[in-house]
Amino acid sequence: MDAQSITTKERMAIPRQEMPSQNPEVRSHNFEEVNLGYTKELAQREAQRCLQCKSPACVKGCPVNIKIDQFIKLIAHGDFTGAARKIKEDNVLPAVCGRVCPQEDQCEKECVLTKKYTSVAIGNLERFAADYERETGQVELPQVAPPTGKKVAVIGSGPAGLSCANDLVQLGHAVTVFEALHELGGVLMYGIPEFRLPKEIVQAEIEGMKKLGVNFVTNAVAGRSVTVDELLKEEEFDAVFIGVGAGLPWFMGIPGENLLGVYSANEFLTRVNLMKSYQFPENDTPVFNCTGKNVAVFGGGNTAMDAVRTAKRLGAEHAYIVYRRSEAEMPARLEEVHHAKEEGIEFLVLMNPLEFIGNEEQWLTGAKCLRMELGEPDDSGRRRPVPIKDSEFILPIDMAIISIGNGSNPLIKQTTPDIDVSKRDTIVVDINTMATSKENVYAGGDIVTGGATVILAMGAGRTAAAAIHEKLMGRKED
């Protein structure tokens, strides 16, 4: 089909192209990626659905304002590498964001087709372009500006730190990334599972940054191995960017949370993803043996979906999501909820855990739960869940995974008291520059916003990089 000659009416007649995926029966037993990606044909067909709006609303919906209309046009014309490069002008991790962005709340929500039809599958197209460029070996290293003689330290190698480092190194600064863990990538490596984001993709991005000259130091915990002040004074860094993420998992504060078999989602996912305990005993780190067991995950976000689907893959007989509100309020990406259901995850909504119950040896045997119903709408118009009287019952489970969010890791705060933090211990910044209250120290990502998204963390890293550059090079005269 010729991309130019097609009429608007014809465009609107094309249905949204489904993303091919592994059969649920099969994939719920393996860790390979669920989504298989568009073929060239599917991608071009989907790209033809885009109306090429004069003032594209989708672009405003994207936190980093990717030139969506333009890259989609390139795909429609068959210039896939060109599309990837167009995206990379604004987003350094398109293969990641195409997979994990909550598109239905961002770019795709604003697409003009959303109201009457279904939106253009912007995320799927972004993923396709980035994968095409990488898989065909056409990734070009960007130009690096001549050395500026300035040194910048980046703390944390999650999306915020990586994007900040990537921009700064291209601007000619000497960049060193300090990462607490033994592997780079932050949540992209230890949180989001392989079946949703293959680690190979994250590694390829990091390899590219190494080639550009970013120096990575693993096993370096800022605040312990080296403090922010030492980086600035003794190691003579001209600026520091803090992108240490959220960390510190919350528990529910109900009785029995320390029983054996109760995990935080962070611990469960770290054991499985980072420490590869699904390959025990080839890898030394053990994890609770889920085979034939009943596992309940408490929460309704992306982390909860990742944890429950991981438990299913590890052989759980019943894998439940237990959520206090109704499904409509779940913060997880729609696609993850959909995929989870296909894989046989059982959703127990409007249910509130009161207590964990254990046996003699202190192993978890059940969760006492209370059923809820939606009450009258509150001031915001949302119907709040209220307990149903005498509806208590015991859900028999062998393993519980708590996934109700994270607080801020205290290490930076404890060791750098002159960085202002909020009541919730998040770092306070000027949102235009990401500058903290401490001279030459910037911060961004989950440590500033609390648990948010990959694309927001990335955007923050880039904003900080631009501000750091300006500060270090002196303001340009205009």
Added chain:
Amino acid sequence: MHKIVSAIFLAENIKKIEIEAPRIAKKSKAGQFVMIRVSETGERIPLTIAGSDTEKGTITIIVQGMGKSTRELNGKEAGESIHDIVGPLGAPSHIEKFGTAVSIGGGLGAAIAYPTAVALKEAGNYVITINGARSKELVILEEEMRAVSDEAYITTDDGSYGFHGFVTQKLQELIDAGKTIDYVLAIGPIPMMRAIAEVTRPYHIKTMVSLNPIMVDGTGMCGGCRVTVDNQIKFACVDGPEFDAHLVDFKNLSDRNKMYLPQERQAVEALTHKCNLQKQF
């Protein structure tokens, strides 16, 4: 990769290993630990920093072979390397001039308590050390302990050396003899630390213990190391590892440490099987 500078057995199954780690050596304080991953496929295990040499850029750890990871580590010789080391982690021991401070080590605990005993001495305390072992061959760091102590006692369960009995009995003896004790630090197996807490509780002697829950990251990210102290959840790797002995829920700690018993056995079996195979060929 971190090179092992020296590795010598102090007693059967207990090895002292000195490793190159300049950044950690520079920063480490008494009471802190490192997380070590022996190999690419290894687990992350916490080990106390038993000493550091800023000039040589090395740290020393003392390791007791328990399961797969510690046995593998104890099999390493000088010249070999360790895949990952991160630290120093945990809050340093609280050091001040208390007056008379008693440092109590049970088994390997002696090694873990040693740097803190040194720091307590340097802070001007009258330092008493009580170190217990099952029998004479398992006594470690005796000379080092004597050198930092104003009074040093060794106890053995079987009476083969020093005081015949448990460290708790020796401590009770000192209290009964009218010694004013202002501070106690106890490090060792959970039952020992729990017993010490009961000895000092009636006398309201400030008593700290260093807890050893199972850890993964060691940076406060996973919550696996949570312990119950004063009915609240604390993360031992960032809030500890030292806590007020009179407020610790030792039962919960000892239960939680049994979480992976079947897997630990499986790992050791696989390891011994591998060693036997290697012997055959």
